[in-house]
Amino acid sequence: KNEVEQSPQNLTAQEGEFITINCSYSVGISALHWLQQHPGGGIVSLFMLSSGKKKHGRLIATINIQEKHSSLHITASHPRDSAVYICAVRWTADKLIFGTGTRLQVFP
Amino acid sequence: GAGVSQSPSNKVTEKGKDVELRCDPISGHTALYWYRQSLGQGLEFLIYFQGNSAPDKSGLPSDRFSAERTGGSVSTLTIQRTQQEDSAVYLCASSLSSQETQYFGPGTRLLVL
Numbered sequence: 489k490n491e492v493e494q495s496p497q498n499l500t501a502q503e504g505e506f507i508t509i510n511c512s513y514s515v516g517i518s519a520l521h522w523l524q525q526h527p528g529g530g531i532v533s534l535f536m537l538s539s540g541k542k543k544h545g546r547l548i549a550t551i552n553i554q555e556k557h558s559s560l561h562i563t564a565s566h567p568r569d570s571a572v573y574i575c576a577v578r579w580t581a582d583k584l585i586f587g588t589g590t591r592l593q594v595f596p
Numbered sequence: 597g598a599g600v601s602q603s604p605s606n607k608v609t610e611k612g613k614d615v616e617l618r619c620d621p622i623s624g625h626t627a628l629y630w631y632r633q634s635l636g637q638g639l640e641f642l643i644y645f646q647g648n649s650a651p652d653k654s655g656l657p658s659d660r661f662s663a664e665r666t667g668g669s670v671s672t673l674t675i676q677r678t679q680q681e682d683s684a685v686y687l688c689a690s691s692l693s694s695q696e697t698q699y700f701g702p703g704t705r706l707l708v709l
Contacts, residue, residue: 521698529685531700574639583652584629584698586639 491515494575494587501594507562509590511575514556521584522549522560523574531574534560565594600701602688608707609678617673617704621690628671629691629698630663634684642686645671646694678708 492513501507511520522534535542535549537558542549546565551558562569575587601620609615621628630642641655645665656662660678665671675682685705689698 519695523700530702531687531689533697533699536697576639583641583644583655584631584639585641588638 490588491579491585492575492577492587494573494590496590497588499590499592501565501592503566503594503596505565505594507565507569507592507594509560509573509575509592511558511560511587512556513558513575513577513585515577515579515585517577517579519578520551520558521576521578522558523576525572525574525589527571534573562592567594567596570594600688600690600699602686602701602704604704605702606705606707608709610709611680612677614674614676615678615706617675617686617706619671619673619688619690619701621669621671621688622699623669625690625692625699626668627691627694627696627698628665629689630671630673631687631689632657632684633687633703634681637684639687642673644694675706678706680708682706683708 495510519538521536524532524534537551546563548561570593572589572591574589576584579585603618628645632640643663644652647668648665660676663673685703687703688701691698
Protein backbone atom coordinates (compact mmCIF):
# COMPACT_ATOMS: atom_id res chain seq x y z
CA LYS A 489 0.00 0.00 0.00
CA ASN A 490 1.39 3.43 -0.96
CA GLU A 491 1.88 5.90 1.84
CA VAL A 492 0.06 8.52 -0.24
CA GLU A 493 -3.08 7.62 -2.14
CA GLN A 494 -4.93 9.90 -4.52
CA SER A 495 -8.37 9.57 -6.00
CA PRO A 496 -9.58 9.55 -8.61
CA GLN A 497 -6.68 8.59 -10.88
CA ASN A 498 -8.41 10.13 -13.88
CA LEU A 499 -11.09 12.77 -14.00
CA THR A 500 -12.93 14.40 -16.88
CA ALA A 501 -15.19 17.40 -16.48
CA GLN A 502 -17.12 19.93 -18.49
CA GLU A 503 -16.04 23.53 -18.29
CA GLY A 504 -17.61 25.22 -15.29
CA GLU A 505 -17.91 22.12 -13.14
CA PHE A 506 -16.75 21.96 -9.53
CA ILE A 507 -13.91 19.47 -9.13
CA THR A 508 -12.58 17.66 -6.09
CA ILE A 509 -9.40 15.62 -5.89
CA ASN A 510 -8.67 13.65 -2.75
CA CYS A 511 -5.45 12.64 -1.03
CA SER A 512 -5.06 10.26 1.90
CA TYR A 513 -1.82 9.43 3.63
CA SER A 514 -0.73 6.94 6.25
CA VAL A 515 2.37 8.54 7.77
CA GLY A 516 2.85 11.39 10.20
CA ILE A 517 3.63 14.54 8.27
CA SER A 518 4.72 18.10 8.87
CA ALA A 519 3.13 19.52 5.72
CA LEU A 520 1.28 18.57 2.57
CA HIS A 521 1.85 19.95 -0.91
CA TRP A 522 -0.41 20.12 -3.93
CA LEU A 523 1.47 20.33 -7.22
CA GLN A 524 0.29 20.84 -10.78
CA GLN A 525 2.13 19.23 -13.68
CA HIS A 526 1.28 20.59 -17.10
CA PRO A 527 1.25 18.43 -20.23
CA GLY A 528 4.69 19.84 -21.14
CA GLY A 529 6.05 18.46 -17.87
CA GLY A 530 6.56 21.67 -15.88
CA ILE A 531 5.64 21.44 -12.20
CA VAL A 532 4.12 24.27 -10.23
CA SER A 533 3.57 24.24 -6.50
CA LEU A 534 -0.02 25.22 -5.80
CA PHE A 535 -0.28 24.96 -2.04
CA MET A 536 1.67 23.94 1.00
CA LEU A 537 -0.46 23.48 4.09
CA SER A 538 -0.23 21.92 7.51
CA SER A 539 -3.70 22.71 8.82
CA GLY A 540 -7.03 24.18 7.83
CA LYS A 541 -7.70 25.61 4.44
CA LYS A 542 -6.00 27.79 1.83
CA LYS A 543 -7.50 29.55 -1.18
CA HIS A 544 -5.88 30.93 -4.28
CA GLY A 545 -8.15 32.18 -7.00
CA ARG A 546 -10.42 29.31 -8.04
CA LEU A 547 -8.37 26.75 -6.12
CA ILE A 548 -9.04 25.69 -2.55
CA ALA A 549 -7.04 23.17 -0.53
CA THR A 550 -8.10 21.70 2.78
CA ILE A 551 -6.41 19.31 5.17
CA ASN A 552 -7.64 17.30 8.13
CA ILE A 553 -4.59 16.18 10.11
CA GLN A 554 -6.57 13.86 12.40
CA GLU A 555 -8.11 12.02 9.45
CA LYS A 556 -4.87 12.17 7.39
CA HIS A 557 -6.80 13.52 4.43
CA SER A 558 -6.59 16.51 2.10
CA SER A 559 -8.74 17.73 -0.75
CA LEU A 560 -8.05 20.05 -3.66
CA HIS A 561 -11.09 21.80 -5.09
CA ILE A 562 -11.33 23.70 -8.36
CA THR A 563 -14.34 25.96 -8.78
CA ALA A 564 -15.64 26.98 -12.21
CA SER A 565 -13.19 24.65 -13.97
CA HIS A 566 -11.65 25.71 -17.28
CA PRO A 567 -9.84 23.75 -20.01
CA ARG A 568 -6.56 25.40 -18.96
CA ASP A 569 -6.93 23.56 -15.63
CA SER A 570 -6.24 20.32 -17.50
CA ALA A 571 -3.11 18.87 -15.92
CA VAL A 572 -1.92 16.20 -13.52
CA TYR A 573 -2.45 17.16 -9.90
CA ILE A 574 -0.03 15.62 -7.43
CA CYS A 575 -0.31 15.38 -3.68
CA ALA A 576 2.96 15.14 -1.74
CA VAL A 577 3.53 14.86 1.99
CA ARG A 578 6.57 16.09 3.82
CA TRP A 579 7.72 13.22 5.95
CA THR A 580 10.88 13.06 8.03
CA ALA A 581 14.11 14.83 7.13
CA ASP A 582 12.23 17.04 4.72
CA LYS A 583 11.66 14.19 2.31
CA LEU A 584 8.59 14.42 0.12
CA ILE A 585 6.53 11.32 -0.61
CA PHE A 586 4.38 11.69 -3.70
CA GLY A 587 1.03 10.34 -4.71
CA THR A 588 0.67 8.94 -8.21
CA GLY A 589 -1.29 11.95 -9.40
CA THR A 590 -4.76 12.67 -10.73
CA ARG A 591 -5.05 13.38 -14.44
CA LEU A 592 -7.71 16.03 -15.01
CA GLN A 593 -9.17 16.90 -18.39
CA VAL A 594 -11.65 19.75 -18.65
CA PHE A 595 -13.58 19.97 -21.91
CA PRO A 596 -15.14 23.17 -23.27
CA GLY B 597 17.69 34.24 -12.56
CA ALA B 598 13.95 34.30 -12.27
CA GLY B 599 13.51 30.62 -11.62
CA VAL B 600 15.24 27.30 -11.19
CA SER B 601 17.21 26.31 -14.28
CA GLN B 602 18.54 22.93 -15.25
CA SER B 603 20.95 21.77 -17.91
CA PRO B 604 21.04 20.05 -20.22
CA SER B 605 17.34 19.97 -21.04
CA ASN B 606 17.80 16.68 -22.85
CA LYS B 607 20.59 14.12 -22.69
CA VAL B 608 20.98 10.93 -24.69
CA THR B 609 23.78 8.64 -23.62
CA GLU B 610 24.96 5.10 -24.11
CA LYS B 611 24.69 2.49 -21.43
CA GLY B 612 27.78 2.48 -19.24
CA LYS B 613 28.67 6.15 -19.72
CA ASP B 614 28.69 8.69 -16.91
CA VAL B 615 26.39 11.73 -17.02
CA GLU B 616 26.32 14.95 -15.05
CA LEU B 617 23.16 16.97 -14.59
CA ARG B 618 23.21 20.54 -13.35
CA CYS B 619 20.76 22.59 -11.30
CA ASP B 620 20.90 26.34 -10.71
CA PRO B 621 18.50 27.18 -7.88
CA ILE B 622 16.81 30.49 -7.27
CA SER B 623 19.30 32.90 -5.75
CA GLY B 624 19.12 32.86 -1.96
CA HIS B 625 17.36 29.53 -1.71
CA THR B 626 19.16 27.39 0.84
CA ALA B 627 17.20 24.19 0.28
CA LEU B 628 17.67 22.19 -2.92
CA TYR B 629 16.02 18.93 -3.93
CA TRP B 630 16.52 16.37 -6.68
CA TYR B 631 13.65 14.20 -7.87
CA ARG B 632 13.20 11.62 -10.61
CA GLN B 633 10.14 10.88 -12.69
CA SER B 634 10.34 7.72 -14.76
CA LEU B 635 8.07 7.30 -17.77
CA GLY B 636 4.52 6.77 -16.60
CA GLN B 637 5.59 6.81 -12.97
CA GLY B 638 5.17 9.24 -10.14
CA LEU B 639 7.79 11.54 -8.71
CA GLU B 640 10.52 9.99 -6.58
CA PHE B 641 12.65 11.84 -4.04
CA LEU B 642 16.40 11.43 -4.56
CA ILE B 643 18.31 13.82 -2.31
CA TYR B 644 17.94 17.03 -0.36
CA PHE B 645 20.56 19.70 0.37
CA GLN B 646 20.38 22.26 3.12
CA GLY B 647 23.18 24.66 2.22
CA ASN B 648 26.08 22.51 1.07
CA SER B 649 25.28 19.51 3.21
CA ALA B 650 23.02 16.63 2.31
CA PRO B 651 21.51 15.29 5.52
CA ASP B 652 19.32 12.84 3.65
CA LYS B 653 20.77 10.69 0.87
CA SER B 654 18.39 7.81 1.42
CA GLY B 655 16.53 8.37 -1.82
CA LEU B 656 19.49 7.76 -4.10
CA PRO B 657 18.65 4.50 -5.91
CA SER B 658 22.17 3.08 -5.97
CA ASP B 659 25.80 3.93 -5.32
CA ARG B 660 26.13 4.90 -8.97
CA PHE B 661 24.25 8.08 -8.07
CA SER B 662 25.94 10.96 -6.28
CA ALA B 663 25.23 14.63 -5.86
CA GLU B 664 27.07 17.63 -4.61
CA ARG B 665 26.39 21.27 -4.01
CA THR B 666 29.12 23.80 -3.75
CA GLY B 667 28.93 27.35 -2.47
CA GLY B 668 25.36 26.79 -1.36
CA SER B 669 24.20 27.34 -4.92
CA VAL B 670 24.67 25.15 -8.00
CA SER B 671 24.19 21.42 -7.61
CA THR B 672 25.25 18.55 -9.84
CA LEU B 673 23.76 15.08 -9.93
CA THR B 674 26.14 12.49 -11.34
CA ILE B 675 25.14 9.06 -12.56
CA GLN B 676 28.02 6.69 -13.18
CA ARG B 677 27.87 3.69 -15.51
CA THR B 678 24.35 4.57 -16.64
CA GLN B 679 21.79 1.82 -17.11
CA GLN B 680 18.65 1.85 -19.23
CA GLU B 681 16.51 1.98 -16.12
CA ASP B 682 18.09 5.35 -15.30
CA SER B 683 16.12 6.86 -18.19
CA ALA B 684 13.79 9.43 -16.66
CA VAL B 685 13.17 13.12 -16.17
CA TYR B 686 15.37 14.46 -13.39
CA LEU B 687 13.83 17.44 -11.65
CA CYS B 688 15.43 19.94 -9.33
CA ALA B 689 13.57 22.21 -6.93
CA SER B 690 14.65 24.87 -4.50
CA SER B 691 13.09 26.74 -1.62
CA LEU B 692 14.03 29.52 0.77
CA SER B 693 14.15 26.96 3.53
CA SER B 694 12.95 23.42 3.97
CA GLN B 695 9.73 24.80 5.45
CA GLU B 696 8.87 26.91 2.41
CA THR B 697 7.24 26.28 -0.96
CA GLN B 698 9.43 24.47 -3.48
CA TYR B 699 9.98 25.89 -6.96
CA PHE B 700 10.67 23.35 -9.66
CA GLY B 701 13.00 23.54 -12.62
CA PRO B 702 12.01 22.34 -16.09
CA GLY B 703 13.87 19.06 -15.69
CA THR B 704 16.49 17.15 -17.63
CA ARG B 705 15.16 14.36 -19.80
CA LEU B 706 17.72 11.54 -19.75
CA LEU B 707 17.60 8.67 -22.21
CA VAL B 708 20.04 5.80 -21.83
CA LEU B 709 20.32 3.66 -24.94
